[in-house]
Amino acid sequence: MTLICVPVFVNSQTDWRHQIDAAQKAGADLVELRADTATPEEALAALAHGPLKKLVTLRSTDEGGKDSRSDAARAELLSAALDRGAALIDIEFAAYQRSSELRALASKAGERAVLSYHNFAQLPADLVARIDAMLAVPNAVVKIAYMPAHLRDTLRAFEFNRRIRAAGRASIVLAMGEHGVISRLLAAYAGQYLTFATTPASGPSAPGQPTVDDLLRTYRFRQQQPNATLFGVIGHPIGHSLSPHLHNAAFAAVGFAGIYVPLLITPDYDSFANAIDDLRTHLRIRGLSITIPHKENAIRYAREHGFTIDPLSQHIGVVNTFDFNQSPPLALNTDYAGSLDALVSAWHGQRESLAGKRIAVLGAGGAARAIVAGLAHYGATVVIYNRTLARAEELAAEFNGKTGKVVAAPWANLCKSCCEAYINCTPLGMYPNIDTCPITESDISFSSETVVFDTVYNPLHTKLLKIAQAHHAKIVTGSEMFIRQAAIQFKHFTGHDAPMDVFRHVMSKKLG
Template sequence: MTLKKREPMLEERSNTAPGQPTVKELLDLYNMRHIGPDTKVHGVIGNPIGHSNSPFLYNAAFRSTSFNGIYLPLLVDNVSNFITTYSSPDFAGYSYSIPHKEGGPKCCDEVDPHPVVQHLDLVNTTSVGMKPRIDETPVSKEALKHYSLVFDAVYTPKLTRLLREAQESGATIVYGTQMFINQAFVQFEMFTGLPAPKQLIRDVLARNT
């Protein structure tokens, strides 16, 4: 008698607990079949974190370059406690998202003092205006007339209310997607030591925004 191996059913998200990945996500997104003892763990730290496109982007990039790594969404309240607890060499790299943009770097041994903000008039690094609260803005349209260059780190949606009203007020705008893509190039190379697959990163972000 020959026994045929039965493939697991790919359940829909509705059949999993909140925050728990589906079987399909484990196999297709997180590449579970190839995770082993030498797999390096990376992730994006934030709260909320369900909106982040980083897992789609980095896991696809890791897979395309045959890099033995995984990238996870990490829902974290206290970033200092998290970094202290998860300090194993298996945890190879993190990205910081809202609200840990300031607290995260304080946990680093070294911080690159790149003076990007010095060249910008107005920067929004909060979650104000992010889906689903797309009608919100951190700055009134009246105040925007005093700024010539406005950057919004929010990238879902691409054109936030802040950027739309800044554009209407005559300012030059910088989309959050531009920051996201360029920081992904740099972070991927820091994580892996490999050249970033730039077109793949652009394509993945385009599909998921």
């Protein structure tokens, strides 16, 4: 079983007792006592506190810590910790190489020694050679931590981990920072000895550490298996994404052995293409959700690599889903489908019931494009309102006559609109600008038969939706759109119908 280790800095300025207790309460398996600046007495007192096992670390200034002791003094304190019952002690490989005292200590500790190397600047070109040199030291756990520049660097962590484990040794291989998060989230999947995580009480000791709660609850760390099916969401930025919370909860609900992780990819096409190639080769990833700014990159990649793309997604010109369960792989746009499904739910109908309905779309950007395409495809009459009329006219011209009718209108004419539904595709009202709104109460007269749909999902009830509710209109939240597009992805990824109640519960919990 891969262990979860919480770092706790031990010194006279920190409440290390509370932090150790918090780590135990959170569900950690052991605590790393970062005793860089602690006195020997403080370090040994922390070692004796509480039932959790301890890894004792004196991280030197050479490798990102604050310990300035001599190698001999460091060896003396670590040896005392070993004698007092430390489960593990950390010995930096560079210090091991130059210090006879630390070499003797590593021999004494055997499998209780963690031989470590850290590089906070980069993935060094000679890392494989370093790993092989570390493997020449008998018995010790081999720990590698480095700073990746991109996902390709991060995926090397899985290669390094396999190399160490193939030698019959316990491994800890971590890519740091936001690019490297998956090396931590998937540590149990990869069969690593342990990974590091934080609690609100302790905070991180290195960039990119997740919380214990995230590992246990969102990423089902205890249930991860080496044969799990991997999925992810690609974007830049990506740390805010709710998709991992939805899909992982749904996997658990239907009993599917999948893990869904966030993947930070820089915006350019080459980085995107390299990342997809590497994910397919090195992690055998089976499905991807794709968000801003990569939806155009995704359809370009799909076209260049012979994916199946449905005609409407081709026309929209962006896709947000890759399904590698098929051959050739499938690229599709679930944004428009999820949006239409959310809209027609207000009428208790199907997409076909959109034919002939008059629908106003506010905005002419990327979100509007997919929705306009879908509405036109199903025969609706669409009026696009945008503050820059030329953009609305350009979008209307592209999709007019595709079964339905699409026209553009000046924003000032919105007050004269007589549509059956209004869809906000602008960012107005999105957190943190929750007091903004695309309309004022005097702009439109909503009735109880009007449907008002806001594609903004944070906050759950935007100012626009509150105005609509005050006029007794039917409302559709951006959360419902997000859930329904995710449900379509989930079906493609797993073959199971999505547990919509689970999706809604997660969204409600996350958005308050």
